[in-house]
Amino acid sequence: DAGVTQSPTHLIKTRGQQVTLRCSPKSGHDTVSWYQQALGQGPQFIFQYYEEEERQRGNFPDRFSGHQFPNYSSELNVNALLLGDSALYLCASSLGGRLNGYTFGSGTRLTVV
Amino acid sequence: GNSVTQMEGPVTLSEEAFLTINCTYTATGYPSLFWYVQYPGEGLQLLLKATKADDKGSNKGFEATYRKETTSFHLEKGSVQVSDSAVYFCALVRDTGNQFYFGTGTSLTVIP
Numbered sequence: 001d002a003g004v005t006q007s008p009t010h011l012i013k014t015r016g017q018q019v020t021l022r023c024s025p026k027s028g029h030d031t032v033s034w035y036q037q038a039l040g041q042g043p044q045f046i047f048q049y050y051e052e053e054e055r056q057r058g059n060f061p062d063r064f065s066g067h068q069f070p071n072y073s074s075e076l077n078v079n080a081l082l083l084g085d086s087a088l089y090l091c092a093s094s095l096g097g098r099l100n101g102y103t104f105g106s107g108t109r110l111t112v113v
Numbered sequence: 114g115n116s117v118t119q120m121e122g123p124v125t126l127s128e129e130a131f132l133t134i135n136c137t138y139t140a141t142g143y144p145s146l147f148w149y150v151q152y153p154g155e156g157l158q159l160l161l162k163a164t165k166a167d168d169k170g171s172n173k174g175f176e177a178t179y180r181k182e183t184t185s186f187h188l189e190k191g192s193v194q195v196s197d198s199a200v201y202f203c204a205l206v207r208d209t210g211n212q213f214y215f216g217t218g219t220s221l222t223v224i225p
Contacts, residue, residue: 004156033212042117042202042215043157056212090156102213104149104156 004093004105012111013081019110021076025093026103031055032074034066037088037107049074050096078110086112115140117203119216126193126223134188134219136177136203144205146170146179146186147213151200160188160201193223 005024013019025032031050035043045058049068063079078085088107120135145164149157161170166181177188203216
C-alpha cells in the first residue's frame with residue numbers, strides 16, 4: 001500500500017520564477033494538507049484541500065496557491081519565488097481531515113537561488 | 114495563540130541512556146498532542162499521541178503524558194538506541210481545528 005508520494009524530490013529555481021509541486025495521497029485518503037519546513041524549523045501549515053476546495057489556510061501570502069483534483073491528488077504552486085521560499089515542502093494526507101490518520105510524504109526540497 | 118515550545122538541541126546521549134525531551138504548549142480549549150519523528154531525508158512519522166488530559170501515549174519504548182496542569186507533554190525513553198537518532202517534533206491540534214502546530218524540533222544523536 002503506497003503512502004504519500006511527492007514529486008519532484010529536489011528542485012532548484014531562480015528567484016522570481018514559479019514552481020509547481022505535486023502530491024498523491026495515500027490510498028483511501030481524500031484530504032491533503034501542505035506544510036513548509038524551513039531548515040532547522042518545525043513545519044508550518046500552508047493550507048488544506050478537501051473535496052477540491054481549500055478548506056483552511058495558514059498565514060502564507062497569496063503567492064502560495066493550490067489545487068486538488070478529482071482523484072484527490074494535489075498541487076502546490078508558488079509564484080514570484082523569493083530566496084526565503086527555500087524549504088522542504090511536506091504533503092500530508094488523511095481521510096476527512098481526521099488528524100489521527102495523517103500520513104506525511106518525504107517532501108520536496110526546494111532551493112531558490 | 115497556539116504554540117509549542119521544545120527544549121533546544123542538539124541532544125547527544127550514549128546508548129542505553131535515559132531520554133527526556135521537554136515540550137510545553139499554549140492553546141485554547143482542549144488540544145490533542147503529538148510527537149513526530151523525522152529521520153534524515155524522510156518525512157514525518159507519528160510516534161505517539163494523546164487526546165485528553167492525563168492520557169499517556171506510548172510506542173516503541175517512548176512515552177509521553179498529557180499534563181494539563183503544567184501544559185506539558187514531555188517525551189521519555191528509558192534506554193535509547195543508536196537507531197533512535199533523529200529529529201523529534203512536538204505538535205498540537207486544537208479541538209476545533211485540523212492543522213498541526215509544530216515545535217522547532219529537537220535533534221537527538223545516540224552514540225554507541
